[in-house]
Amino acid sequence: MNKHQQSGMTTLLITSMLLIVALLFSLASYKNLFYQIKRTQNEVLARQAHWAAEGGLECGFAEYKIKKNNFTDFDECNTAELELTLTPVTSTEFQLESEIIKSLALKKITKTIELGGGGVVSTLETSASVELKGSQHFVPNSTEDTNNRGEYLCKSITSGGVVSFKYNNGTDDHFLTTDSSVSDHAGGPLGPVSFGCASDYRSNLFDVNHPPTGETISVKGKDIVENATLDIFKSIFGKDISEYSQVMTEIESDPKGIIIGEGVLDRTSSGWVEKCNELVKKSYEEGKRRIWIHGSCALTGNLFGSAIENTADNSVQLIFFDGLVLMEAVSHINGLIYQYVSKDFNSKNGWLGLFDDQTDIGVIPGGFQRHNVVAGEYDKSVINVHGSVYIDGGIGIDAPNKIVNIDGSIIPSYNKGKSSKYIDSLSWQQGSWHDF
Incomplete structure (x- = not known):
């Protein structure tokens, strides 16, 4: 082999090696490129799966x-x-x-749904004690619970204190749990009651010294629950009472909502909303159904129509915030009544103001007089319901260590559809997103 042949072979060998090295670098580069392409494809699939899961959340909601x-x-x-x-x-x-679960990319995400509270679960639910006078026929919440005979474990009153009955002056003064077993004697706002409560979940409460006709034994059944721990605002609205302004703002933004008595000049020196009765009546006539009253309020007459309705279409949500309530023969109410009274509220001064500022308030109480307040009989009272009143919906009152006074011919009935008409709202809980 001559010198020129050796040189040519050396050149060919070097060239081949360079080509091989170049090819290896090229292949390495392509491998990285393929990796980047695959990675991008996976990211696209992952985002698609994420978006699909997000869509699932919205669909499920x-x-x-x-x-x-x-x-x-x-x-x-x-x-x-x-x-x-x-x-x-x-x-x-x-x-x-x-x-x-079945895709090229798997994905799981969660989010928390907040349910505006389910509402009251008894006809009357209050953290206060309850003092009854007159003739009350309470149609309870039948509940979904039954005994082994299929009879309902009904709920009429749930109280954070005690429930007592005091004789007034009638011949049929008692508190009666009204179900199908007493349809010959009493019915509800919409007539005879179709369901029956278990016998130990029915009450016939009265003063044994002044029994109603044909009765001798006063019975406080299990439909009346005492000394319960309750947070009515939380149960109804799903929020703490410290967050009340959020609820008030939500009501104010609702076309059917209105706030009454928010300004200091709208109330008397003792905290009564001036002409509250007229303002509520006017609001209802203008189509408002969610009425928030800031302060004490006195109501009377056919403010909300003259009949109990078969549907929840026209139900009201009455909220009395940090004030006393007087209901003097308010006739008919379809919906929810809620009242909040702060623990330091001075009830005696408030009830005295009801008599002292009659001209500004415009409603005269019929069940008690000023001397009763002076004597200290209403030092803990937060609401007085007097006269003939039919209520179909529910009543919730936050007033620990206070007293709810019901005096007259009162026939309330539990109706979940009406009491929860405006509180069955759902929303995403802020900050609850979990992306796994």
Whole structure:
């Protein structure tokens, strides 16, 4: 082999090696490129799965909102690739989980649903004690609970204190749990009651020295619950009372909502909203159904119509915030009555103001007089319901260590549809997003 041949082979060998090295670098570069392409594809698939899971949350939220009262499962939203799960956290919170289960990319995200409180669960629910006079026929919440005979474990009154009955001056003065067993004697605002309560969940409470006709033994049944720990505002609105301004703002922004008595000049020196009766009547006539009253309020007459209605379409939500309430023969109320009274509220001064500022308030109480207040008989009283009143819905009162006074021919009936008409709202809980 001559010198030129050796040189050519050396050149060829070097060139081949350079080509091989170049090829190896090229392949390495392509491998990295393929990796980047694959990574991008995976990221796209992951985002698609995330967006699909987000869509699942929104679908599930909408389906639950529509079917909430009769919810069983996510029949409309669940698919072969999407699985939704709803888990209760508290009585007013649920965790909704959306999981992509059959796809090139798997994804699971959760978010918490806040349920505006479920409302009261008794006809009258209060953290105060309850003092009854006159003739009251309470149609209870039948509840969904039954004994082994299929009889309902009814709830009429749930109190944070005690429930007592005092004779007034009538011939049929008593508190009676009104169900189908007493239909020959008493009915509810809409007539005879169709359901029956278990015998130990029925009450016939009266003064044994002045029994109603044909009765001898006063009975306080299990439909009356005493010394209960209650937070009515939380139960109704799903928020702490310290967050009341959020509820008030929500009502004010509702086309059917109105705030009355918010300004200091709207109230008397003792805290009574001036001409509250006229303002409430006018608001109702103008189509307002969610009425927030800031301060004490005295009501009388047919403010909310002259009949108990069969549907919840026209129900009201009456909120009395940090003030006393006088209901003097208010006739008919369809909906929810809620009252909050702060622990330091001076009831005696408030009731004295009712008599001292009659011209500004415009409603005269019929069940008690000024000398009763001076004598200290109403030092703890926060609400006086007097005269003939039919209520179909529910009553909730936050007033620990106070007294609810009901005196007259009062026939209230539990109606969940009416009492919860404006509080069955759902919302996402802020800051509850969990992305796994």
